[in-house]
Amino acid sequence: MSDLVLGISAYYHDSAAALVRDGKPVAAAQEERFTRRRHDSAFPAHAVAYTLGEAGATLADVSAIAYYEDPALKFRRVLATYLGAVPFGLSSFRDTLPDWWTSKRRIVDVVRRELAGLDLGPVPEISYRRHHESHAASAFFASPYESAAVLCVDGVGEWATTTIWHGQGTRLKPVVEIRFPHSLGLLYSAFTYFCGFKVDSGEYKLMGLAPYGEPRYADLIRERLIDLKADGSFRLNMRYFEYLRGQVMTGRGFEKLFGGPRREPEAELTRREFDLAASVQLVTEEAVLKLARTARELTGESRLCMAGGVALNCVANGKIVADSVFDELWVQPAAGDAGCALGAALAVALDRGAGRAHVGTGRDAMSGALLGPSYSDDRIADYLTAGGIPYRRLEPAALAAEVAKAIAAGKVVGWFQGRMEFGPRALGARSILGDARDPRTQSVMNLKIKFRESFRPFAPSVLADDAKDFFDLPQDSPYMLVVAPIAEAARRTVEEDSGLTGLDLLKVPRSVIPAVTHVDYSARVQTVRQRDNPAYHQLLLALKEETGSSVVVNTSFNVRGEPIVNTPHEAYTCFMRTDIDLLAIGGFLLSKADQPEWKEELDWRTEVPLD
Amino acid sequence: MRKAILTIAYVLFVIPAGLVIRVLRDPMRRSWTRGRDSYWQNSGG
Numbered sequence: 001m002s003d004l005v006l007g008i009s010a011y012y013h014d015s016a017a018a019l020v021r022d023g024k025p026v027a028a029a030q031e032e033r034f035t036r037r038r039h040d041s042a043f044p045a046h047a048v049a050y051t052l053g054e055a056g057a058t059l060a061d062v063s064a065i066a067y068y069e070d071p072a073l074k075f076r077r078v079l080a081t082y083l084g085a086v087p088f089g090l091s092s093f094r095d096t097l098p099d100w101w102t103s104k105r106r107i108v109d110v111v112r113r114e115l116a117g118l119d120l121g122p123v124p125e126i127s128y129r130r131h132h133e134s135h136a137a138s139a140f141f142a143s144p145y146e147s148a149a150v151l152c153v154d155g156v157g158e159w160a161t162t163t164i165w166h167g168q169g170t171r172l173k174p175v176v177e178i179r180f181p182h183s184l185g186l187l188y189s190a191f192t193y194f195c196g197f198k199v200d201s202g203e204y205k206l207m208g209l210a211p212y213g214e215p216r217y218a219d220l221i222r223e224r225l226i227d228l229k230a231d232g233s234f235r236l237n238m239r240y241f242e243y244l245r246g247q248v249m250t251g252r253g254f255e256k257l258f259g260g261p262r263r264e265p266e267a268e269l270t271r272r273e274f275d276l277a278a279s280v281q282l283v284t285e286e287a288v289l290k291l292a293r294t295a296r297e298l299t300g301e302s303r304l305c306m307a308g309g310v311a312l313n314c315v316a317n318g319k320i321v322a323d324s325v326f327d328e329l330w331v332q333p334a335a336g337d338a339g340c341a342l343g344a345a346l347a348v349a350l351d352r353g354a355g356r357a358h359v360g361t362g363r364d365a366m367s368g369a370l371l372g373p374s375y376s377d378d379r380i381a382d383y384l385t386a387g388g389i390p391y392r393r394l395e396p397a398a399l400a401a402e403v404a405k406a407i408a409a410g411k412v413v414g415w416f417q418g419r420m421e422f423g424p425r426a427l428g429a430r431s432i433l434g435d436a437r438d439p440r441t442q443s444v445m446n447l448k449i450k451f452r453e454s455f456r457p458f459a460p461s462v463l464a465d466d467a468k469d470f471f472d473l474p475q476d477s478p479y480m481l482v483v484a485p486i487a488e489a490a491r492r493t494v495e496e497d498s499g500l501t502g503l504d505l506l507k508v509p510r511s512v513i514p515a516v517t518h519v520d521y522s523a524r525v526q527t528v529r530q531r532d533n534p535a536y537h538q539l540l541l542a543l544k545e546e547t548g549s550s551v552v553v554n555t556s557f558n559v560r561g562e563p564i565v566n567t568p569h570e571a572y573t574c575f576m577r578t579d580i581d582l583l584a585i586g587g588f589l590l591s592k593a594d595q596p597e598w599k600e601e602l603d604w605r606t607e608v609p610l611d
Numbered sequence: 612m613r614k615a616i617l618t619i620a621y622v623l624f625v626i627p628a629g630l631v632i633r634v635l636r637d638p639m640r641r642s643w644t645r646g647r648d649s650y651w652q653n654s655g656g
Contacts, residue, residue, distance in 0.1 A: 080638040086629030093625060094617045163654060174654035181639050182650070227643045233650035238641045294651075 004061055007345025009068040009337050013039045013200050016338035017047035019055055020345040023354030027054035028371040028422040030338045033566040043114040060121035066344035069131040073158040075105040088245040129344040131157025138343030139307035140167035142365040143330040149295040154308035155185035166299040170350045175298050181244055182235045184287055185310050191280040193249035195273045196263030208456045210281035211520035213274030218282045232290030288316040293325050302327040311335040314524050318483035333369040333479035334423035368532030370429055372420025375568055380586040383568045390594040393587055403584050404542035407435050411581035416571045417535045425480045426556035428536030430564045434553035436460055441515035448579040451560050455503045460516040463540050463550040464527035471525050480526040486511045513551050
């Protein structure tokens with residue numbers, strides 16, 4: 001008889017549900033994909049219903065519910081923060097205490113009520129795992145390793161912001177930690193805020209901005225903002241941060257230190273923001289490298305697993321790989337709080353006696369991170385037919401060949417195949433694809449499809465066996481969470497940049513795959529193996545046959561500000577709202593030229609909030 | 612009304628308690644100690 005455990009993360013950001021059967025993840029999804037509210041923090045009712053439906057189960061079949069943090073411990077931290085911020089924290093106290101007092105400290109009761117309200121059967125026992133334990137479990141128990149060091153770095157859970165663990169078999173032992181308010185995640189978020197981006201969603205924009213700048217503020221950051229020890233432990237100088245007192249990250253201290261007020265959102269980026277991004281990125285990389293080395297020293301392990309929001313900093317991850325302090329690095333694809341739903345479920349499942357059957361096979365337990373909903377060709381056909389949408393139906397090999405030809409000819413293709421990804425990255429299930437060889441692809445896709453700032457680079461997928469021809473990457477990167485340098489053989493000599501500065505530097509082709517090469521010759525790589533995603537693998541093979549190269553631009557199937565598409569309707573809507581040329585959805589190929597005129601009552605750009 | 616009650620509670624109870632606790636043992640552990648080798652704490656999990 002199977003043992004089902006349902007994990008839930010909710011109420012802060014990136015709510016999610018994950019279902020584990022006998023220790024193996026069988027379904028997981030973020031709530032935002034169903035509600036279309038980016039980073040939705042509401043109770044993940046839709047995600048819960050989906051995961052149970054995918055397993056053909058109800059709550060009556062579930063042995064245990066696992067919630068991803070300890071609400072009582074978190075409340076004690078919140079109280080300590082109120083006390084610690086006096087006499088300045090009045091507005092935060094007034095704004096947040098009522099919610100904490102009435103519901104957040106009794107979250108298990110709230111979750112029980114919400115689950116009962118779904119009418120999916122009687123609610124089983126609900127337990128919790130601490131936030132960093134949930135992260136650590138999502139990283140280690142899902143990894144391919146029998147034993148490993150585990151490093152979790154984020155904004156904050158209950159108290160812990162940085163933790164090192166030792167994973168062995170079905171056990172995870174906590175080793176050391178750093179506590180709030182000292183947080184690498186909050187340091188990075190402070191700079192995200194100061195540079196005019198949204199906290200908790202704009203951090204990767206700051207990371208993408210860093211290569212344009214010089215780290216001329218790095219010394220100032222080390223002297224005044226963070227005391228970083230050789231072993232990676234650190235404390236922040238709280239005089240410069242406002243998050244203890246209120247709902248903003250920085251105040252006058254930052255303005256004085258960095259020569260002026262914060263950049264307003266959507267204002268023009270200046271040299272200062274480029275250099276601030278470069279500076280905090282450099283300091284963060286230094287800290288993460290030192291943390292990784294300490295994790296090695298304290299555990300004696302040669303493999304490292306990572307999770308927590310800072311583990312989404314794939315540039316820092318790339319430095320760990322290049323440093324070779326570990327033989328291998330594995331990062332949980334849902335490294336943020338959504339992945340905690342999975343981690344909590346795995347932790348409870350293994351406590352109940354489940355094993356890690358995948359260990360020893362060389363594979364992880366994530367099924368390529370393809371744990372979300374899929375739509376059969378029959379369902380897609382019904383949707384297309386009901387909408388009077390013109391299409392052609394093709395066998396998989398023919399579809400792959402035709403899409404490859406289109407990409408080679410410079411077309412942009414929406415690719416909607418199989419189960420949806422779990423985690424923030426598109427991995428060839430809900431992707432928009434383009435020609436990596438063409439220097440025009442970057443600006444075309446940015447402006448006409450993503451409607452987004454032009455400084456952000458796109459990322460490549462490549463057949464795992466071909467990766468070494470294009471990237472200096474000594475290991476697989478199946479979840480696009482490692483940035484690697486472009487291989488020397490793939491680089492192009494660049495003339496003097498002709499006095500180009502700032503964002504214009506991106507226009508200079510620097511390699512044979514210019515659309516995915518950043519200004520510092522780096523790329524955020526996804527290596528693709530047939531076992532993880534057969535359809536995508538088949539497409540890249542067809543592309544290689546067509547062009548000699550299996551590298552493709554892979555960006556997420558959405559416009560700026562909306563979550564990645566989930567359903568055929570959302571895919572078609574995004575296709576029609578943008579200048580995507582073709583849509584390959586299941587066994588069907590749709591050409592933009594054949595489509596009827598797209599009409600909407602409202603301008604959708606006013607409906608989708610900018611991220 | 613709720614805002615007023617919370618303000619009074621903050622002024623009468625939270626501020627004095629916070630100041631006393633900060634003098635005795637700052638829960639936020641804000642001070643830097645340049646001479647220390649490490650800020651790691653034993654893990655509470």
